[in-house]
Amino acid sequence: EAQVTQNPRYLITVTGKKLTVTCSQNMNHEYMSWYRQDPGLGLRQIYYSMNVEVTDKGDVPEGYKVSRKEKRNFPLILESPSPNQTSLYFCASSLAGPGSYEQYFGPGTRLTVT
Amino acid sequence: DAKTTQPNSMESNEEEPVHLPCNHSTISGTDYIHWYRQLPSQGPEYVIHGLTSNVNNRMASLAIAEDRKSSTLILHRATLRDAAVYYCILSGGANSKLTFGKGITLSVRP
Numbered sequence: 001e002a003q004v005t006q007n008p009r010y011l012i013t014v015t016g017k018k019l020t021v022t023c024s025q026n027m028n029h030e031y032m033s034w035y036r037q038d039p040g041l042g043l044r045q046i047y048y049s050m051n052v053e054v055t056d057k058g059d060v061p062e063g064y065k066v067s068r069k070e071k072r073n074f075p076l077i078l079e080s081p082s083p084n085q086t087s088l089y090f091c092a093s094s095l096a097g098p099g100s101y102e103q104y105f106g107p108g109t110r111l112t113v114t
Numbered sequence: 115d116a117k118t119t120q121p122n123s124m125e126s127n128e129e130e131p132v133h134l135p136c137n138h139s140t141i142s143g144t145d146y147i148h149w150y151r152q153l154p155s156q157g158p159e160y161v162i163h164g165l166t167s168n169v170n171n172r173m174a175s176l177a178i179a180e181d182r183k184s185s186t187l188i189l190h191r192a193t194l195r196d197a198a199v200y201y202c203i204l205s206g207g208a209n210s211k212l213t214f215g216k217g218i219t220l221s222v223r224p
Contacts (some may be wrong), residue, residue: 006158042214042215042216050209090157092157096119096206096209097207099146099207099211100205100207102163103158104160104162105157105159108157
């Protein structure tokens with residue numbers, strides 16, 4: 001089944017403790033992206049990757065890092081999480097740029113930073 | 115970036131057609147019109163997209179006005195499972211990102 005998987009689905013952590021949220025897709029998609037969703041602010045893009053080893057900032061990249069060493073994986077790294085990073089995170093992928101191709105979204109990771 | 119305007123919410127009855135409007139008066143010639151939806155507690159889901167001509171797929175139809183300043187997502191027969199937030203989004207080309215707005219919340223009455 002074609003899908004985007006994220007792990008973990010739920011995470012409660014403390015300020016400053018490094019964490020990684022994994023994202024994997026099995027559709028051989030070139031484009032991958034991370035979003036965060038907050039009440040009243042909608043979905044905002046954090047980082048995206050057009051291809052392996054190519055990543056770029058989205059609208060809200062501060063406090064996050066990403067890497068794209070393999071086509072299928074696009075982990076989101078929070079080196080020193082803070083409470084304002086408490087949010088619902090979605091990973092997405094598409095065959096190529098999302099302007100022309102449908103994006104597939106993962107189920108989401110709900111992160112709480114205390 | 116060209117923006118879209120959608121009503122905040124809409125109600126429909128189960129098994130009846132639903133027409134969800136979207137205005138995009140500043141659309142440019144290369145902007146695609148995308149629709150995604152987000153069911154409660156799930157990630158967004160692609161519905162349909164088009165450029166100039168009307169489009170149909172298994173989920174819905176997209177009717178695009180001749181001047182492209184507005185479009186309508188048509189669900190031919192609403193089910194309870196169609197209750198969701200529907201986002202109308204413009205993209206400026208193949209590599210453009212999608213900027214999600216607030217969307218329209220569709221409620222479906224049994």
